[in-house]
Amino acid sequence: MRTPRALAAGGTGSAVRDAALWAALAGVGVFAYQERGADGSPLLALVLPLLILAVAVPGSRKRPGAAVFLANAVCALGLADPIATASPYLAALAVLTYLLGVRSARTGAALLLFGSCAAVDLALCVLLGVGPVYWFYALSMIPSALLLPWLAGRYRRARLALVRGGWERARGLEQRQRFVAEQARLRERTRIAADMHDSLGHELSLIALRAGALELSPTLSGQDRADLAVLRAAVSDAVGHLRDTIGVVREGSDGPGGCDSSGPQADPTASSVEPVEELVARVRESGVTVDLRREGAAGALSPLVDRTAYRVVQESLTNAIKHAPGAAVRIRIVHRGARTEVRVANSAPPAGPAPAPVPAPAGARDSGHQGLTGLHERVRLIGGTLHAAPRRGGFEVLATLPDQVGPRQPGTAEGFPDDTGTASESARRLAAARRSTRRRFAVAIAAPAGLGLLFLGSAAYLAHQLTACVLRPADFADLRPGQERTELARLLPDREFRYVPDAVKALPAPPGTVCAYYRSNGSLLDQADVYRLCYAGSRLAAKDVLPGRPLTTP
Structure with a gap:
C-alpha cells in the first residue's frame, strides 16, 4: 500500500x-x-x-x-x-x-x-x-495523427502488460515450487497408506475369514470357539484401527484415492511383487473358491504394469471376500498384442448361513470407495482403463493395461493437454497471446496501407480539383471581348475555380457583369495567377489577370 x-x-x-x-x-x-x-x-x-x-x-x-x-x-x-x-x-x-x-x-x-x-x-x-488543401488536410493529415500514434500506444500497452504478466508468472512459479515441496511429503504419506491398504488390509481380511470359518467347525470345544471369537474380534479391531490410521495418513493427499502420480512410480518393491498364482493359492487355503486362467503368451511386462495387475487381482479378491462371502471368484488374465486384460468376477453369494461379516479393510468400498478409487488412479497413471460394476448378481472388475509404459505416460507436461483433453492454463494463455499478436500485426500492416490509399485518394482528388479548372495561358490570349459564351466553350476548362481567395474576389469588376474564375496552372506549391472572365449576358465583357497568392497550408 x-x-x-x-x-x-x-x-x-x-x-x-x-x-x-x-x-x-x-x-x-x-x-x-x-x-x-x-x-x-x-x-x-x-x-x-x-x-x-x-x-x-x-x-x-x-x-x-x-x-x-x-x-x-x-x-x-x-x-x-x-x-x-x-x-x-x-x-x-x-x-x-x-x-x-x-x-x-x-x-x-x-x-x-x-x-x-x-x-x-x-x-x-x-x-x-x-479549399482543396484544407480538404486534403482534413482527409489525410488529421486521420494519420489520430490512427497511427494510437496503434503505437496500443503496442506499448500490450508490451507493458506482457512484461507485467511475466513477473506475475515468475512469482506464481515460485509459489508453486514451494507448494510442490510441501506436496512431496504428502505424497510419501499417501504411498504408505496405499501399501497398507493393498497389503496389510488384504492379509487381515484373510485372517478374519479363517477365524470365522474355524469358529463354525463342529469339532471344536466351546472354549475353542470362544477363543476364536476373541481372535476374530481382535482382528476386526485391528482392521478398524488400520482404517483410522490410513485416514490420518491420507489427510491432505492429492485425491480421494490418495494415489497420485508419484505413488506407484516411487514404490521400491515394484519389481519384487509375488506372482498372482501365489496370491490365489493363499486365498484358496482360506476356503474361497477361486478359478485362475491365463490366455496368450505374456510378453516382457513392465514392473509397474505387473504390480498394477497384481493390485487389481488383490483388491478384487478383498472386495469379494468382504461383500460376497462364500461366492466363487473367476480370474482371467489375457495377453493380447501389446496389452494385458485382467478380469475378476465374483458370483452372487450363496444362500444359507454365512460367517459373520468381516470389517472392511482400510480404504474398501464402505469407507468411501477409496480402494477402487485408488486402483482406478493406479491404472490411469500407466495409461490403462478400469471398469468396475455389478454383473449377473455379482461384481466384475475389468482392467486393460499396456505391457510397457512410456517415460511421459504417467503425467502431463505443462503446456500439453492433460487427461481430461483440455489444455493447461499456460497453453491457453500462450494461444491467446499469439492470436492477439497476429491481430495486432495485421492491424499494423493494414492501417498504414489504408492510410496510404487514403493519401493517394486525397492527392488524386486535390490534383483533379486543381487541374480541372486550369485555363491555359495560350487559350486565355485567344479570348476576345464581345465573343459569345458558346464560342468560348471549346477553350474553357470543364469547371470553374471555386476556391478563390476573398481578397481576389473583392477586386472591382465591370458593373452589371457576372464573373467566372480560372487558375493559370495546376501547381499546388507555386504561385498561380487567377484568370477572371466577366460576362454581360451571354457575351464576354472583360477578361483580367489577377495576381494570385500561394495556396497556404493550414
Whole structure:
C-alpha cells in the first residue's frame, strides 16, 4: 500500500511531466507562429490553442478520449481561420492519441472517438467551403495523427502488460515450487497408506475369514470357539484401527484415492511383487473358491504394469471376500498384442448361513470407495482403463493395461493437454497471446496501407480539383471581348475555380457583369495567377489577370 508521502510524490511527478509535455507542445506552436510572421489574430492562432492544450494534457490521465477531442478541436481551428497555424498542433494531437492507446484498452470507444473527430472536421470543411488543401488536410493529415500514434500506444500497452504478466508468472512459479515441496511429503504419506491398504488390509481380511470359518467347525470345544471369537474380534479391531490410521495418513493427499502420480512410480518393491498364482493359492487355503486362467503368451511386462495387475487381482479378491462371502471368484488374465486384460468376477453369494461379516479393510468400498478409487488412479497413471460394476448378481472388475509404459505416460507436461483433453492454463494463455499478436500485426500492416490509399485518394482528388479548372495561358490570349459564351466553350476548362481567395474576389469588376474564375496552372506549391472572365449576358465583357497568392497550408 502506498503511503501518503508516496502518493504526494507520485502526484507531483505527474504534474511535472504534464507541465514539461505542455511546454514542449507549446514551444512548437510558438515557433511556428513566429515563422509565419506572426500574422493574424494571436488569440485564435496562439493563445486559445495553448489554453486548450493546458487543459487537455493533464486531463489525458483520467479522460484520454476527451483530451484527444480537444486536441482535434485545436487542429480544426486552422480550418476556421486560414491564418491560424494549425499544422504544428498535429504533434499535440499525435502525442495525446498515443497516450490514449497506452492508457485505455477500449478499442470500440477509441474508434468511435476517431469517427466523431473526422465527422466534425469534415462538417466544418463543408460549412466553411474551404479549399482543396484544407480538404486534403482534413482527409489525410488529421486521420494519420489520430490512427497511427494510437496503434503505437496500443503496442506499448500490450508490451507493458506482457512484461507485467511475466513477473506475475515468475512469482506464481515460485509459489508453486514451494507448494510442490510441501506436496512431496504428502505424497510419501499417501504411498504408505496405499501399501497398507493393498497389503496389510488384504492379509487381515484373510485372517478374519479363517477365524470365522474355524469358529463354525463342529469339532471344536466351546472354549475353542470362544477363543476364536476373541481372535476374530481382535482382528476386526485391528482392521478398524488400520482404517483410522490410513485416514490420518491420507489427510491432505492429492485425491480421494490418495494415489497420485508419484505413488506407484516411487514404490521400491515394484519389481519384487509375488506372482498372482501365489496370491490365489493363499486365498484358496482360506476356503474361497477361486478359478485362475491365463490366455496368450505374456510378453516382457513392465514392473509397474505387473504390480498394477497384481493390485487389481488383490483388491478384487478383498472386495469379494468382504461383500460376497462364500461366492466363487473367476480370474482371467489375457495377453493380447501389446496389452494385458485382467478380469475378476465374483458370483452372487450363496444362500444359507454365512460367517459373520468381516470389517472392511482400510480404504474398501464402505469407507468411501477409496480402494477402487485408488486402483482406478493406479491404472490411469500407466495409461490403462478400469471398469468396475455389478454383473449377473455379482461384481466384475475389468482392467486393460499396456505391457510397457512410456517415460511421459504417467503425467502431463505443462503446456500439453492433460487427461481430461483440455489444455493447461499456460497453453491457453500462450494461444491467446499469439492470436492477439497476429491481430495486432495485421492491424499494423493494414492501417498504414489504408492510410496510404487514403493519401493517394486525397492527392488524386486535390490534383483533379486543381487541374480541372486550369485555363491555359495560350487559350486565355485567344479570348476576345464581345465573343459569345458558346464560342468560348471549346477553350474553357470543364469547371470553374471555386476556391478563390476573398481578397481576389473583392477586386472591382465591370458593373452589371457576372464573373467566372480560372487558375493559370495546376501547381499546388507555386504561385498561380487567377484568370477572371466577366460576362454581360451571354457575351464576354472583360477578361483580367489577377495576381494570385500561394495556396497556404493550414
